[in-house]
Amino acid sequence: MSTNIEAGSQQQLKPKSFASTAWREFKKNKGAIVGLSLVIFFVFVAIFAPLLAPHDPENMNQEFRLQGPSRHFVFGTDEHGRDILSRIIYGSRISISVGFVAVFIAGIGGITLGLVAGYWNKADSFIMRIIDVLMSFPFLLLAIGIVSILGPSLVNTMIAVGLGSIPGYARVTRSAVLKVREEEFIEATRALGFSDRRIIMRHILPNITAPIIVMCTLSLGSSILGAAALSFLGLGAKPPEPEWGFMLFSARSYINSAWWYSLFPGLAIMLMVLGFNMLGDGLRDALDPRLQNIK
Amino acid sequence: MSYTYIIRRILATIPVLLGVSLLVFLMLHAIPGDPVRLIVGEFAPQETVDAITRQLGLDRPLHVQFFNFLSNAVRGDLGRSLITNRDITQEIVNRFPLTFKIAVLAVLLQIIIGLGLGIMAALNHRKILDNVAMIGALLGVSMPSFWLALLLMLVFGVGLKWLPISGYFGFKSLILPAVTLGLLTGARIARMTRSSVLEVLNQDFVRTARAKGLKERIVIYKHVLKNALIPIVTLVGMSFGSLLGGAIITETVFALPGIAQLAINGINRRDFPMVQGVVLVIAVSFTLCNLLVDVVYSVLDPRIRYE
Numbered sequence: 001m002s003t004n005i006e007a008g009s010q011q012q013l014k015p016k017s018f019a020s021t022a023w024r025e026f027k028k029n030k031g032a033i034v035g036l037s038l039v040i041f042f043v044f045v046a047i048f049a050p051l052l053a054p055h056d057p058e059n060m061n062q063e064f065r066l067q068g069p070s071r072h073f074v075f076g077t078d079e080h081g082r083d084i085l086s087r088i089i090y091g092s093r094i095s096i097s098v099g100f101v102a103v104f105i106a107g108i109g110g111i112t113l114g115l116v117a118g119y120w121n122k123a124d125s126f127i128m129r130i131i132d133v134l135m136s137f138p139f140l141l142l143a144i145g146i147v148s149i150l151g152p153s154l155v156n157t158m159i160a161v162g163l164g165s166i167p168g169y170a171r172v173t174r175s176a177v178l179k180v181r182e183e184e185f186i187e188a189t190r191a192l193g194f195s196d197r198r199i200i201m202r203h204i205l206p207n208i209t210a211p212i213i214v215m216c217t218l219s220l221g222s223s224i225l226g227a228a229a230l231s232f233l234g235l236g237a238k239p240p241e242p243e244w245g246f247m248l249f250s251a252r253s254y255i256n257s258a259w260w261y262s263l264f265p266g267l268a269i270m271l272m273v274l275g276f277n278m279l280g281d282g283l284r285d286a287l288d289p290r291l292q293n294i295k
Numbered sequence: 296m297s298y299t300y301i302i303r304r305i306l307a308t309i310p311v312l313l314g315v316s317l318l319v320f321l322m323l324h325a326i327p328g329d330p331v332r333l334i335v336g337e338f339a340p341q342e343t344v345d346a347i348t349r350q351l352g353l354d355r356p357l358h359v360q361f362f363n364f365l366s367n368a369v370r371g372d373l374g375r376s377l378i379t380n381r382d383i384t385q386e387i388v389n390r391f392p393l394t395f396k397i398a399v400l401a402v403l404l405q406i407i408i409g410l411g412l413g414i415m416a417a418l419n420h421r422k423i424l425d426n427v428a429m430i431g432a433l434l435g436v437s438m439p440s441f442w443l444a445l446l447l448m449l450v451f452g453v454g455l456k457w458l459p460i461s462g463y464f465g466f467k468s469l470i471l472p473a474v475t476l477g478l479l480t481g482a483r484i485a486r487m488t489r490s491s492v493l494e495v496l497n498q499d500f501v502r503t504a505r506a507k508g509l510k511e512r513i514v515i516y517k518h519v520l521k522n523a524l525i526p527i528v529t530l531v532g533m534s535f536g537s538l539l540g541g542a543i544i545t546e547t548v549f550a551l552p553g554i555a556q557l558a559i560n561g562i563n564r565r566d567f568p569m570v571q572g573v574v575l576v577i578a579v580s581f582t583l584c585n586l587l588v589d590v591v592y593s594v595l596d597p598r599i600r601y602e
Contacts, residue, residue: 031433129311129314130314132311132314133311133314133315133318134318136311136312136314136578136581136585137315137318137540137574137581138536138537138540138577138578138581139537139540140540140541140543141543141577141578144543144558144562144574145319145322145570145574147562148322148562148567148570149322149325149326221437225437225439228439229439229441229544232441232544233543233544233547233559234563235562245439248439248441248445251445252548255445255448255449255453255460259453262442262445262446262449263446263449265442266438266439266441266442266445266446267442269438269439270434270437270438270439270442273437273438274437277433277436277437278433281433
């Protein structure tokens with residue numbers, strides 16, 4: 001009997017980890033779950049594209065040119081008679097990889113700059129002036145400038161969108177570092193004589209993961225939008241790649257006759273970005289307890 | 296209002312503007328390989344290459360080139376187009392009014408939609424109106440602008456035939472581009488307004504105002520909104536600059552002859568001085584806009600001090 005009571009009270013006292021508290025908050029949030037489901041759905045579609053696509057996405061057939069949605073072509077066909085649904089399914093691979101590669105580039109560059117600027121006062125004003133200059137360019141304009149230097153292609157789009165997002169990442173990281181830097185446990189690590197490298201990697205970085213995770217998730221959405229915009233402007237993916245933005249660019253010419261061509265690829269972009277945005281919002285609410293009361 | 300703050304803020308803009316022009320200047324030099332060869336093509340005769348090199352001043356040392364670029368730009372001379380040989384400043388001046396008009400219309404729409412939805416959502420916190428408004432705003436921030444443009448074209452151009460979908464035919468042509476930009480930036484403003492209003496609603500002075508028996512309407516208008524809208528001013532002001540960037544998309548979709556179209560055509564034809572000129576003009580407008588916003592902000596909120 002007594003052991004039972006002891007076991008029970010011990011279970012209650014067991015400290016809950018930050019991740020499990022956050023997960024509980026996250027689960028309560030309907031929007032977050034919808035976002036997560038959308039993201040999982042698109043990742044699933046991207047992985048199993050060859051199994052899911054009813055037709056070959058690059059198979060041209062003038063006989064079926066610009067046909068409306070039917071049982072055979074659920075989302076209709078494009079100007080080369082290709083099945084739009086299959087192209088959207090394959091296009092999810094491009095959009096997801098564009099998003100992740102761009103976020104990876106922006107993350108490496110921006111987080112490093114933000115850590116350095118936030119930690120060393122001497123570097124701070126110099127780095128922040130550069131960031132100020134980069135921030136003077138609207139995001140899309142910065143990306144366009146970079147693409148015009150590198151030359152238009154899908155890979156360069158990823159690089160341009162990634163580089164263009166660096167200033168935002170640096171700012172968020174820096175302000176998070178500035179907050180943590182003043183905490184007592186950082187002072188303690190200094191008193192213990194830890195190296196700057198160790199303090200940054202082992203003590204500051206783990207304490208700013210929450211804002212970084214939120215930022216990365218939300219910027220997956222905006223990166224996908226940015227890359228699609230570049231492709232729409234003819235500065236990104238080139239035919240025959242089934243890139244969603246480029247499909248809409250082609251659809252623009254047939255807007256008078258083929259509404260389905262303009263409708264479905266954009267719907268796919270919106271749902272994917274919506275997924276990342278809802279997931280990001282949910283993570284922000286779950287990871288940042290201060291926001292709870294005003295949610 | 297603090298004059299020191301305003302003066303320091305204006306002075307702080309100068310290095311940023313210098314940096315912006317340096318970056319735009321370096322664009323041409325960042326192109327891998329010989330930029331002149333890239334512009335005139337691989338098989339152009341040597342004389343053409345030399346002529347273009349001289350025209351761009353690329354035969355002089357880099358710092359001299361930058362100084363010339365800067366002093367010319369300050370005097371309003373952005374050089375000549377490599378393709379049409381027209382004066383770039385003149386081209387931009389001719390096309391700026393169209394882009395500007397769309398941006399102004401979009402800002403008006405954005406304020407109406409953004410503030411309206413945001414305030415309505417906050418005052419009906421966690422009720423149906425709040426949910427509907429926020430789902431709408433969430434869709435707005437997740438939507439590609441060119442897709443919304445295509446949808447509006449499908450409904451109001453192709454379907455109802457109310458508005459033109461391509462080219463410039465007076466005011467009618469400005470409506471759909473302005474609605475596109477206004478709706479999307481309005482969605483962002485709505486989200487910010489809502490959380491800003493909610494934050495103020497939770498503050499002690501609001502509770503005090505209610506506790507001393509003020510009418511709810513007075514509490515909302517005089518205490519809550521007045522404070523909550525200060526940060527929104529910044530957002531609206533800054534969005535004006537990004538609307539100039541967003542114009543790149545709308546001008547392409549609706550085939551409007553604004554400045555953004557100059558940049559896109561410039562990139563496609565490798566007309567780098569043209570791209571440089573447009574990018575510089577947009578970035579400088581954006582920077583000056585942010586400056587203006589910060590100054591207005593410091594007037595509205597006297598607590599703001601430099602650094």
